[in-house]
Amino acid sequence: MIIGGGPAGLTAGLYAARAKLKTILLERFAPGGQILTTDWVENYPGFPDGISGYDLVDKMKGQAERFGLIIRSQEVQGLELVGEKKSVITDSGTIETRAVIIACGAAPQKLDIEGEGLLTGKGVSYCATCDGPFFRDQPVAVIGGGDTAVEEALYLTRFASKVFIIHRRDRLRAIQLIQERARNEPKIEFIWNTVALKISGDTAVKGLELKNVKTGSISTLPVEGVFVFIGYIPNSGLVRDTLSLDEWGFIKTDNEMATVIPGVFAAGDVRSKALRQVATAVGEGATAAYMAQRYIEGLGKGS
Numbered sequence: 001m002i003i004g005g006g007p008a009g010l011t012a013g014l015y016a017a018r019a020k021l022k023t024i025l026l027e028r029f030a031p032g033g034q035i036l037t038t039d040w041v042e043n044y045p046g047f048p049d050g051i052s053g054y055d056l057v058d059k060m061k062g063q064a065e066r067f068g069l070i071i072r073s074q075e076v077q078g079l080e081l082v083g084e085k086k087s088v089i090t091d092s093g094t095i096e097t098r099a100v101i102i103a104c105g106a107a108p109q110k111l112d113i114e115g116e117g118l119l120t121g122k123g124v125s126y127c128a129t130c131d132g133p134f135f136r137d138q139p140v141a142v143i144g145g146g147d148t149a150v151e152e153a154l155y156l157t158r159f160a161s162k163v164f165i166i167h168r169r170d171r172l173r174a175i176q177l178i179q180e181r182a183r184n185e186p187k188i189e190f191i192w193n194t195v196a197l198k199i200s201g202d203t204a205v206k207g208l209e210l211k212n213v214k215t216g217s218i219s220t221l222p223v224e225g226v227f228v229f230i231g232y233i234p235n236s237g238l239v240r241d242t243l244s245l246d247e248w249g250f251i252k253t254d255n256e257m258a259t260v261i262p263g264v265f266a267a268g269d270v271r272s273k274a275l276r277q278v279a280t281a282v283g284e285g286a287t288a289a290y291m292a293q294r295y296i297e298g299l300g301k302g303s
């Protein structure tokens with residue numbers, strides 16, 4: 001059983017199905033994961049001109065299904081992982097399995113400030129690809145200083161009249177190449193050493209209340225959209241009490257994707273690691289499937 005249908009899960013599915021293991025992948029919505037909200041992927045090898053997130057996932061899904069991967073839209077509600085026979089409890093029944101690969105990914109971190117919850121979907125967004133086109137010729141703010149924030153800010157310049165990048169420090173975390181692109185983009189303006197205190201508006205975003213952390217001064221920035229890209233939290237709630245997690249809640253594994261429970265593997269963004277990329281996710285998915293195959297063979301029952 002594979003839980004999660006992003007690049008890690010789909011690659012695990014491809015390898016496991018191609019190894020003739022009866023393999024089912026469960027995904028709450030449609031396969032794809034966060035990559036579906038990525039407009040253009042230009043650092044996945046083999047696509048020198050880049051590829052849209054949607055097309056990349058569609059190709060991965062088709063390739064895995066060609067080898068027999070079964071993909072079901074079911075939400076996992078519980079896992080019983082200890083012992084040789086493991087149970088995956090879903091919203092439409094329980095499935096028994098011998099090996100589980102957890103590839104549930106991660107979800108955007110919230111700012112946790114006034115107005116964020118109320119205005120989510122009404123101007124506050126965590127996905128530029130999904131919501132960028134709503135802000136044609138309007139000023140928007142992007143909060144964060146990592147690769148995601150700066151890349152998505154660049155994407156938003158296609159629509160918005162102005163994109164303010166609000167960062168809590170005076171230096172970006174994003175890689176140099178992306179930084180340079182942003183600095184050369186006339187529609188982008190950086191607001192340094194600044195945090196957002198409040199998102200104002202009743203039925204739509206009207207502006208942001210900002211605080212300069214160096215001077216303490218408070219200001220108001222009139223924007224119609226607020227895009228929050230301040231990192232991710234792992235979707236590891238299902239295994240919070242059973243697997244070993246790092247301090248941020250990502251699943252710890254060894255180099256072969258094995259968790260502390262025999263027959264349970266983790267791959268992709270939900271795993272504790274340094275780099276969260278499609279390229280790393282697919283490698284981990286392949287390794288997890290291979291090790292799951294070896295584990296099952298070791299049980300002496302074959303597939």
Ligand code: NAP
Nearest residue numbers: 144145146147148149168169173229230231232274275276
């Ligand atoms: P990230 O690298 O963890 O960056 C999060 C950013 O948000 C940081 O600049 C951080 O500030 C800021 N931040 C965190 N909490 C905040 C808060 N409460 N208030 C205000 N700002 C806050 O996350 P990410 O950009 O989503 O990237 C995640 C991973 O995906 C990284 O490994 C990244 O390299 C990778 N990624 C790669 C690409 C690419 O290569 N094309 C694209 C997207 C993502 P500080 O800098 O002060 O900590």
